[in-house]
Amino acid sequence: MAVTAKPPRKIAGTVLRVVVLLVLGFYFILPLVAMGEFSTRGINNTRSLDSWTGIFEDPDLVDSILTSVELAVLSSVLMLVLLVPTMAWIRLRLPKLRRVVEFLCLLPLTIPAIVLVVGMAPLYAWVNYFLGDSPLTLTFVYAVLVLPFAYRAIDAGLASIDLKTLAEAARSLGASWGTVLWRIVVPNIRTALIGASLLSVALVLGEFTIASLLNFETLQVQVNLIGKRNAGLSIAVSLACLVFAFVLLFLLSYVGQRRRATVVED
Amino acid sequence: MGYLELKGLRKSFGGLPALDGLDLDLSEGELVSLLGPSGCGKTTALRIVAGFETADTGHVVVAGKDITSVPANRRDMGMVFQAYSLFPNMTAAQNIEFGLRLRKAGSGERSKRVAELLELVGLGKFGGRFPHQMSGGQQQRVALARALAIQPRVLLLDEPLSALDAKVRVQLRDEIRRIQTELGMTTLFVTHDQEEALAVSDRVGVMSQGRLEQLDTPAVVYREPASAFVAQFVGVTNTVLGRSESGAVRLGTFKLATDAAADLSDGSDVKVIVRPEDIGIVEHEGEPNGALLGSVLTQSFLGPVTRLVIRLDGDEQTIRVDQPSNIAAAYPPGTAVALDFTASRFMVVKA
Numbered sequence: 001m002a003v004t005a006k007p008p009r010k011i012a013g014t015v016l017r018v019v020v021l022l023v024l025g026f027y028f029i030l031p032l033v034a035m036g037e038f039s040t041r042g043i044n045n046t047r048s049l050d051s052w053t054g055i056f057e058d059p060d061l062v063d064s065i066l067t068s069v070e071l072a073v074l075s076s077v078l079m080l081v082l083l084v085p086t087m088a089w090i091r092l093r094l095p096k097l098r099r100v101v102e103f104l105c106l107l108p109l110t111i112p113a114i115v116l117v118v119g120m121a122p123l124y125a126w127v128n129y130f131l132g133d134s135p136l137t138l139t140f141v142y143a144v145l146v147l148p149f150a151y152r153a154i155d156a157g158l159a160s161i162d163l164k165t166l167a168e169a170a171r172s173l174g175a176s177w178g179t180v181l182w183r184i185v186v187p188n189i190r191t192a193l194i195g196a197s198l199l200s201v202a203l204v205l206g207e208f209t210i211a212s213l214l215n216f217e218t219l220q221v222q223v224n225l226i227g228k229r230n231a232g233l234s235i236a237v238s239l240a241c242l243v244f245a246f247v248l249l250f251l252l253s254y255v256g257q258r259r260r261a262t263v264v265e266d
Numbered sequence: 267m268g269y270l271e272l273k274g275l276r277k278s279f280g281g282l283p284a285l286d287g288l289d290l291d292l293s294e295g296e297l298v299s300l301l302g303p304s305g306c307g308k309t310t311a312l313r314i315v316a317g318f319e320t321a322d323t324g325h326v327v328v329a330g331k332d333i334t335s336v337p338a339n340r341r342d343m344g345m346v347f348q349a350y351s352l353f354p355n356m357t358a359a360q361n362i363e364f365g366l367r368l369r370k371a372g373s374g375e376r377s378k379r380v381a382e383l384l385e386l387v388g389l390g391k392f393g394g395r396f397p398h399q400m401s402g403g404q405q406q407r408v409a410l411a412r413a414l415a416i417q418p419r420v421l422l423l424d425e426p427l428s429a430l431d432a433k434v435r436v437q438l439r440d441e442i443r444r445i446q447t448e449l450g451m452t453t454l455f456v457t458h459d460q461e462e463a464l465a466v467s468d469r470v471g472v473m474s475q476g477r478l479e480q481l482d483t484p485a486v487v488y489r490e491p492a493s494a495f496v497a498q499f500v501g502v503t504n505t506v507l508g509r510s511e512s513g514a515v516r517l518g519t520f521k522l523a524t525d526a527a528a529d530l531s532d533g534s535d536v537k538v539i540v541r542p543e544d545i546g547i548v549e550h551e552g553e554p555n556g557a558l559l560g561s562v563l564t565q566s567f568l569g570p571v572t573r574l575v576i577r578l579d580g581d582e583q584t585i586r587v588d589q590p591s592n593i594a595a596a597y598p599p600g601t602a603v604a605l606d607f608t609a610s611r612f613m614v615v616k617a
Contacts, residue, residue, distance in 0.1 A: 161354065162349055162350075162351070165347050165349045165350075165351045166351060166353060168316070168318055168338070168345070168347070168351075169345065169347060169351040169352075169353070169409075169412075170353070170364070171317075171318070171337075171338040171339045172316055172317075172338060172339070172341070172343055172344065172345040172413070172422075173339075173344075173364055173365035173368060173412065173413075173416055174339050174340070174342075174365055174368040174369060174416065175339055175364075175368055176339055179368065183364075184353055184355075187353075187355040188353070188354055188355050190355075
């Protein structure tokens, strides 16, 4: 009975999986294909790469791309520097504060961007007064903005290791707290850190509202601006941005794996 | 004066006392076990020595130097944990040399030392393995090697064997003892397993409710327990309820003459504590003759000895008696027997 009943069920499962994959794949791929199609349209139904080559000919656009990439990197670094030691310390020494910190880290998710900007604007008057009006000062807002996502990722990473025992073992061998963090915690939650960084990069590259309202020329602000005069170019940039994010994802996971493999060879 | 001294350690967690004035001295090269049920404070004591907890009052002294306020990473204590504690991102060899790297040892010295230690714990060829590629027993061996690598002043073992299966546990415990003796390493060993403690220790400290009940050699702790708690916690014991009566203890129709009953008022309830191997047994037929009588309920074969469970006549109490297996065969279940422990060691305490 069981043997004869199994194959049909198995087939049904496979069919379901294929259908789900097709539908979801279609849902994700179709807009990308459409963007690709639109951005390569030439005059009189021809194909042309003018929009794509145009990306590098627009100095404002190139500037904004560089700005956004710098912002993404700086925000990720600031987020990691803030969050990893804090979260590790709370797990090790102040477990009572965990709920409070979790709540604080999730707050940016519940506050609409427009409200954030209203609160930030006076603050940024001061930031710009002291640090100049470089768009890179957005790093401070963005590091806060990515907290909810990064917190989740890092928290999962810390939960997956026996942090207390590992830290105590390292301490008894003579490690300072800094060494514990750098040599023990970071390498063992590397995947989580990569995940958190990636989320941050993706979020920063896609952020529009805050940058626009605070009058900084980031990539998305430029894309919006260009969209008003050259739709093909703005679509090409957006698609390039998405593809860049995918490549980044691939590269980052590759880096994580390669590091581990080198250790095996030792 | 000992090499490692714990002086009047007190510690409470949220108002609940975990250590209630613990004093303990270890001579150099000595292995002392702290044995007790969970919550008796043994692990807290160890963690205070390691520097992971701070005592509310009291001092920890190593080689005459008070280290009470020295942070854990400057104490030079080697510690092996109950949970697997190897750094997952490092190989066995890298784990072992971690402490040496922190001490800025040269690479030649490091690899020499790692090779020696891997050999010492019997894992010569496992240096390149990651923790997840090793069994629990192997991981704990590496953890031991890692703790020894820094040439610690004191070795602290926090139930390092309790996550392992029975056979590996016995093997590794003997090996720990061999290595400890070989290196003359002063060692504090925390365990809840009395067999483990008795087997490997120079001295055993039995703890209960944050205090040391008894601290002595395994033989003395076993043969001459200082309190009813120690008697019951260490080894297998029978506890028989009786009543004191004119300087003796009455168990049913049997009167056990003992000095211990002299200070007890007549008619008070007492417990007689006696080990199964300290009870004599003879077959008994006919009328009561003033001996402790009962009948064999079950037999369980334990190899060299067989444990007889005997129900005492006149009440529902049972008593366990160990006899050499060849002798026990003569007492199948149902046999009426007379028990004798007048000549042997027993302990009488107020119930």
